[in-house]
Amino acid sequence: MKLSDLLIYDYIIIQCHDNPDGDSISSGYALYEYFKNKDKNVRLVYGGRFRITKPNLIKMIEELNIPIEYVDELIVGDNEVLITVDCQYGAGNVKRFPAKNIAIIDHHQQEIYDVTMTEIKPYLGSCATVVWQMLLDEGFDVNQYKNVATALYYGLFTDTNSFVEIYHPLDKDLQDHVEYDINLIRKLKNANFTLRDIEIAGMALIRYSYIDDYRCAIFKAHPCDPNILGFISDLALQVDVIDTCVVYNETNVGVYFSVRSCIREVMASEMAAFLAEGIGSGGGNMDKAGGFIHEEKFDRQYPGMNKDGYLHNRIKAYFDSFDIIYHNNNNLDIERMVLYKKKNLTLGFVPVAEVFKEGTPLLVRSIKGDIETVSSPDTYFMIGITGEVYPISKEKFSKSYKVIDGPFQLKNVEYFPKVKNRKTGQTIDLRAYVKACISTKEIFVYAQPLAKNTKVFTKWDSSKYMSGKVNDYIAIRQDDIEDVYIIENSIFNATYQRIS
Helix, strand or coil: CCHHHHHHCCEEEEEECCCCCHHHHHHHHHHHHHHHHCCCEEEEEECCCCCCCCHHHHHHHHHHCCCEEECCCCCCCCCEEEEEECCCCCCCCCCCCCCCCEEEEECCCCCCCCCCEEEECCCCCCHHHHHHHHHHHCCCCHHHCHHHHHHHHHHHHHHCCCCCCCCCHHHHHHHHHCCCCHHHHHHHHCCCCCHHHHHHHHHHHCCEEEEHHHCEEEEECCCCCHHHHHHHHHHHCCCCCCCEEEEEEECCCEEEEEEEECCCCCCHHHHHHHHHCCCEEEEECCCEEEEEEEHHHHHHHCCCCCHHHHHHHHHHHHHHCEEEEECCECCCCHHHCEEEEECCCCEEEEEHHHCCCCCCEEEEEECCEEEEEECCCCEEEEECCCCCEEEEEHHHHHHHEEEECCCCCCCCCCCCCEEEECCCCCEEEHHHCCEEEEECCCCEEEEEECCCEEEEEECCEEEEEEEECCCCEEEEECCEEEEEEEECHHHHHHHEEECC
């Protein structure tokens, strides 16, 4: 769905979820300004049992002049459209007002399927990001409206636990590209907690359970803003016998939780995703992450189980679910593995010096994450079949690849790689510069499918692991038995062929 699809309506009502947070308010406000700019009659509303009382949200609304209204009743005419933002019409966290024409803009897992006009992106960290991308698609530059830019920035900030739980490149793009009011953001950051929040944190910290075998602690908090969960978990991780921790609370729509880790064998983002697998969503980075477990999905999949019991069992299952392989002590028996040859696929490459001056500090952003490097005539960027990017020296490129005619195209990828000049902030889409190449030499690996989830610490990065799931492949370079790595199942089948 595009925002321009909704311009057929002259009367537009934008509804945030009940007890709206910064993400919902900011997303609704950005839509409000877009439709006002198109000369539409627009209202921004919310319902439910509670009015907005959090000090940071009140300050946000006042400082940015956000025209949000609390409503007990709402009449939506047959020639009007109701847009629910950061929520889904008919779900448990948003008051249902009768309406004929309905649209949904959200970033949570889809739970409502009988509404045709939807834009739902559950892989994004905030609804603000969904709205920002939709505005970009319509040519609406939020940086021309500083209040809108500031609101969207703060919406992403609050819904990703102060940017801790950002993991999708589009979220990072929003964080980097909007021109926000830094002084107001500073004020809002320092108006986040109430005395009640501090009381909630204190009560949670004195009531905990501890899994000794894994040095993992679990804390339950009273209902509170998700940022409070992160605050509690940051404090808990400073305890000498705690390597990982989970802090959670229960609401009427589900469980919000925060995860922390201070050991390299556990990425907080992976643990969060495991806890919510099949019943919610989770993500973040190596040290800090968070997630949400959907109430209805939990009840269907685990009838009669309480949340505390589920989390205990799931945490134990997580730690029992994987093996760990270190590249310099891998104990892999290549005699039992199969020899494969890498297929000669068309890859993309970009000579960095053709895009940026030598010495320019760069941030390369792809679906697999960010890489920081410096522009050099000796550096090329290689682009793989899923949009992943990795640097390679010009010398190694010349020995390993040859340039071919024709364009390099990626099909059905969520995100095409971009490069940001870290000095100026300018961002370049690599589509305009990428060229095609194929390998000039054969690469052989020993490989076998994984029978158990596995973490591999590779020779090129001993601080964090590659994570493989059952039926992904563990591979060893034939010419270097310490070069051990994981290859996703779909990528392996597309890029390697069996020799023996």
